[in-house]
Amino acid sequence: xxxxxxxxxxxxxxxxxxxxxxxxxxxxxxxxxxxxxxxxxxxxxxxxxxxxxxxxxxxxxxxxxxxxxxxxxxxxxxxxxxxxxxxxxxxxxxxxxxxxxxxxxxxxxxxxxxxxxxxxxxxxxxxxxxxxxxxxxxxxxxxxxxxxxxxxxxxxxxxxxxxxxxxxxxxxxxxxxxxxxxxxxxxxxxxxxxxxxxxxxxxxxxxxxxxxxxxxxxxxxxxxxxxxxxxxxxxxxxxxxxxxxxxxxxxxxxxxxxxxxxxxxxxxxxxxxxxxxxxxxxxxxxxxxxxxxxxxxxxxxxxxxxxxxxxxxxxxxxxxxxxxx
Amino acid sequence: xxxxxxxxxxxxxxxxxxxxxxxxxxxxxxxxxxxxxxxxxxxxxxxxxxxxxxxxxxxxxxxxxxxxxxxxxxxxxxxxxxxxxxxxxxxxxxxxxxxxxxxxxxxxxxxxxxxxxxxxxxxxxxxxxxxxxxxxxxxxxxxxxxxxxxxxxxxxxxxxxxxxxxxxxxxxxxxxxxxxxxxxxxxxxxxxxxxxxxxxxxxxxxxxxxxxxxx
Numbered sequence: 001x002x003x004x005x006x007x008x009x010x011x012x013x014x015x016x017x018x019x020x021x022x023x024x025x026x027x028x029x030x031x032x033x034x035x036x037x038x039x040x041x042x043x044x045x046x047x048x049x050x051x052x053x054x055x056x057x058x059x060x061x062x063x064x065x066x067x068x069x070x071x072x073x074x075x076x077x078x079x080x081x082x083x084x085x086x087x088x089x090x091x092x093x094x095x096x097x098x099x100x101x102x103x104x105x106x107x108x109x110x111x112x113x114x115x116x117x118x119x120x121x122x123x124x125x126x127x128x129x130x131x132x133x134x135x136x137x138x139x140x141x142x143x144x145x146x147x148x149x150x151x152x153x154x155x156x157x158x159x160x161x162x163x164x165x166x167x168x169x170x171x172x173x174x175x176x177x178x179x180x181x182x183x184x185x186x187x188x189x190x191x192x193x194x195x196x197x198x199x200x201x202x203x204x205x206x207x208x209x210x211x212x213x214x215x216x217x218x219x220x221x222x223x224x225x226x227x228x229x230x231x232x233x234x235x236x237x238x239x240x241x242x243x244x245x246x247x248x249x250x251x252x253x254x255x256x257x258x259x260x261x262x263x264x265x266x267x268x269x270x271x272x273x274x275x276x277x278x279x280x281x282x283x284x285x286x287x288x289x290x291x292x293x294x295x296x297x298x299x300x301x302x303x304x305x306x307x308x309x310x311x312x313x314x315x316x317x318x319x320x321x322x323x324x325x
Numbered sequence: 326x327x328x329x330x331x332x333x334x335x336x337x338x339x340x341x342x343x344x345x346x347x348x349x350x351x352x353x354x355x356x357x358x359x360x361x362x363x364x365x366x367x368x369x370x371x372x373x374x375x376x377x378x379x380x381x382x383x384x385x386x387x388x389x390x391x392x393x394x395x396x397x398x399x400x401x402x403x404x405x406x407x408x409x410x411x412x413x414x415x416x417x418x419x420x421x422x423x424x425x426x427x428x429x430x431x432x433x434x435x436x437x438x439x440x441x442x443x444x445x446x447x448x449x450x451x452x453x454x455x456x457x458x459x460x461x462x463x464x465x466x467x468x469x470x471x472x473x474x475x476x477x478x479x480x481x482x483x484x485x486x487x488x489x490x491x492x493x494x495x496x497x498x499x500x501x502x503x504x505x506x507x508x509x510x511x512x513x514x515x516x517x518x519x520x521x522x523x524x525x526x527x528x529x530x531x532x533x534x535x536x537x538x539x540x
Contacts, residue, residue, distance in 0.1 A: 087440020
């Protein structure tokens with residue numbers, strides 16, 4: 001668990017604090033996304049967690065211990081760190097890049113080798129001879145994967161990720177996000193994730209914290225932030241399509257109504273979604289099948305139905321705008 | 326012009342001069358590498374010192390070699406002979422070496438250093454495992470330039486008593502003997518090329534393939 005208590009950072013010569021009296025907590029096993037425009041202080045906050053920057057005042061606790069009292073190098077070895085530019089050592093092979101922190105920790109060579117093999121498999125880098133390649137021979141997506149593998153090498157309980165998928169094209173970025181979320185299901189790390197991309201933030205976050213000009217503006221789950229933005233800044237950050245974004249985060253089962261006898265037809269026509277799938281997908285199915293409602297299934301059996309008017313009512317409710325229905 | 330005949334007729338002398346020249350160059354290189362590479366590394370830690378040291382090396386490099394040999398010869402404790410020659414040549418190797426080491430170590434991509442630090446590397450580990458390995462291409466460039474410079478300027482040491490290939494050239498000029506001049510010049514050039522070739526081979530082994538973007 002990471003906890004920040006009244007943390008302020010003032011860089012010498014800067015007119016205003018880069019981080020202004022910020023307090024929050026990142027719970028065990030959660031992905032906490034720090035979101036905001038460039039220069040809002042989110043990266044500085046991340047860099048204070050592993051003491052690449054020192055807070056001007058306030059304190060940062062990791063597992064209830066004040067980080068300022070620990071040895072910086074030892075602290076950093078116990079925390080995974082991924083940056084946008086990857087920071088891979090160009091003169092070392094992929095395998096030796098991944099082996100960096102275990103090497104610093106003085107693991108025996110055999111243990112390092114087996115851990116590297118394990119990580120290459122985990123990150124889908126075990127094909128061909130990627131382990132023996134040098135960073136400049138890799139694609140952007142592969143480099144980012146190696147960066148993540150390197151950060152996870154010594155199996156740190158906490159990972160700090162600074163726009164880890166920012167340097168690749170949108171298609172690869174979505175694939176890396178999906179893979180990472182799947183991986184997180186297994187490893188359950190405590191993750192602090194910095195991004196300026198609202199879509200990435202909503203997708204990755206268990207908990208979302210929004211910053212503007214060094215101040216913490218709002219925190220909460222993505223649905224909470226989308227349904228009740230704290231101010232105009234958050235509203236503009238989220239964009240005009242927050243209704244649609246909410247539908248992406250809402251499971252079909254939460255809006256469905258009980259099935260009636262007519263709805264069996266939906267099952268037959270294939271106009272269905274699974275109960276755990278997002279409402280946005282249900283909309284997509286409705287449009288494709290030219291229907292006003294879809295069946296919501298659990299496995300093969302019909303659990304309920306979801307209609308266009310149910311969705312419209314929900315959007316109006318969460319957007320706080322009066323329904324015309 | 327008959328360089329081959331000249332060389333054969335004076336084989337003993339040419340060999341002696343060549344050996345003296347090579348031994349002087351090698352001694353100078355050994356001292357210069359140890360001294361100037363460590364100087365380059367030290368000033369990379371002290372930015373204020375770096376400006377002073379690099380300016381000094383530029384100024385020293387601009388002094389004509391013949392006058393520097395002459396000046397040192399007149400200083401107490403130096404006089405004619407090898408010690409003076411070694412000191413002056415080490416000074417000429419300073420600029421290319423110190424500058425290349427300093428710039429090589431300093432110009433390492435900041436994000437790589439940042440990542441190393443963020444992974445928990447100590448400043449010494451960053452220097453030894455990141456900065457120096459990544460600076461090798463530039464350091465080697467500096468070493469190869471300094472080898473060529475030292476081999477060439479060593480000919481001037483003949484004026485303070487070194488019996489090396491510079492003597493062939495100098496005497497050739499006084500006697501108007503072009504064979505003698507050309508023989509001296511060709512051997513000096515070949516020596517520089519040979520040393521440079523050896524450095525190129527060492528360079529291939531030392532520099533990581535990850536930094537050779539042509540492979």
